[in-house]
Amino acid sequence: MKLHDLSKFDPSIKLVKNSEWPEEILAICTLDALTSGGMIFIKNAKFLQKLVPVIDQAVTLKVGAVVDEKFFNLVNAELKAELNKLPWIATSTQVPMALTLLSKPFFDQKMKGVNTQVDGRQMGTTDIHPTAHIAQNVFIGENVKIGANVEIQPGAVIHSFSEIGENTKIHSNVTIYAFTKIGRNCRIHSGTVIGSDGFGYTFHQGQHVKIWHMGGVVIHDDVEIGSNSSVDMGTFSPTIIGAGTRIDNLVQIAHNCKIGKGCVICGQCGLAGSVVLEDYVVMGGRAAVGPDSHIGMGSQIAGGAKVNESAIWPPGSKLGGHPAKDLKEWMRGVAYLRTMSLKEK
Incomplete structure (x- = not known):
């Protein structure tokens, strides 16, 4: 996509720097996963502050930005000087909607080669190690790579451009969406879905408009x-699960989550979008973590606890209750309420 094409999708977009930028915009990217020729969206000071530490990388990768128009006009001279280092800048009166509308053409571009109709083995485009064991009634898309001693049981679906490392076992009726990478020695149990769309929409003029996911x-x-767990694909960069992590049945992991190594997530837990669990975090059954929260290394979340949106907890935290707080504080509160309720009888 060329720079002048942006306004075809969002008419409010105005080019304010390098309107004749000749190069293609190759992708929408995020500040924590910048890509060559990418485009980022900045709607407020929070996002601009995140850009400053990686501005040199963004310049090297020729990343441009679409910035909220009102915010752009209010940015102080120091921050605007940092922003102006980018090769091109545009403004929009509706940045969330601009991102939403522009996600569709980039999604279509990325998904061009995803064939869900004809098995890649028939097309001759798969790379399957001769020691892999693939049962009958398995669909494998184009350009899929499957390593040595992989076992795939009946009814599994492996969509295009996915990779499965050696000694991994995929149980019956697992669905793996396109652009999923699974490492070595993994086990995915029946009914689980890896890489389905994240739950992302922008409310505009009375409608929930889909943000197209491709990460x-x-x-x-x-x-x-x-079994029966779901790991959603990232919006523009991948959802990540670290080495050695254990995830129980009926767990929901939303788009853009980053789960460290050695974590344990028990049954019926839910992680909202962009949650970060550092290494060795343990979540008890039916615990939930709100969007954009960050849980430090080695923390423990008691069963049924609910961590609020955008919460930040340091390493070694022990949390319980709703809203989640220090476990001992929560237990003292529960004990106090029980004591007071008994006195009233």
Whole structure:
């Protein structure tokens, strides 16, 4: 896509720097995963502050930005000087909607080669190690790579451009969407879905307009995922599950989550979008973490606890209750309420 094409999707877009930028815009990217020729969206000071530490990388990769028009006009001279280092800048009166509308053409471009009708083995485009064991009634898309000693049981679906590392076992009726990478020695149990669309919409003029997801999923080595769980693909960069993590049945992991190594997530847990769990975090059954929260290394979340949106907890935290707080504080509160309620009888 060329720079002048942006306004075809969002008429409010105005080019304010390098309107004649000749190069193609190759992708929408995020500040934590900048890509060559990419485009980022900045709607407020929070996003601009995140850009400043990576501005040199963004310049090297020729990343441009679409900025909220009102915010752009209010940015102080120091921050605007940093922003102006980017090769091109545009403004929009509706940045969330601009991102939403522009996600569709980039999604279509990325998904051009995804064939869901004809098995890649018939097309001659798969790379399957001769020691892999693939049962009958398995669909494998184009350009799929499957390593040595992989076992795929009946009814599994592996969509295009996915990779499965050696010694991994995919149980019956697992669905793996396109652009998923699974490491070595993993086990994915029946009914689980890896890489389905994230739950992302922009409310505009009385409608929930879909944000098209294309970031994929990366699962590192030695991960086990129970049955009937779901790991959503990232919006523009991948959802990541670290090596050695264990995920129980009926777990929901939303788009753009980053789960560290050695984590344990028990049954019926839910992680909202862009949650970060550092290494060795443990979540008890039916615990939930709100969007954009960050849980430090080695923390423990008690069963049934609910961590609020955008919460930040340091390493070694022990949390319980709703809203989640320090476990001992929560238990003292529960004990106090019980004591007071008994006195009233």
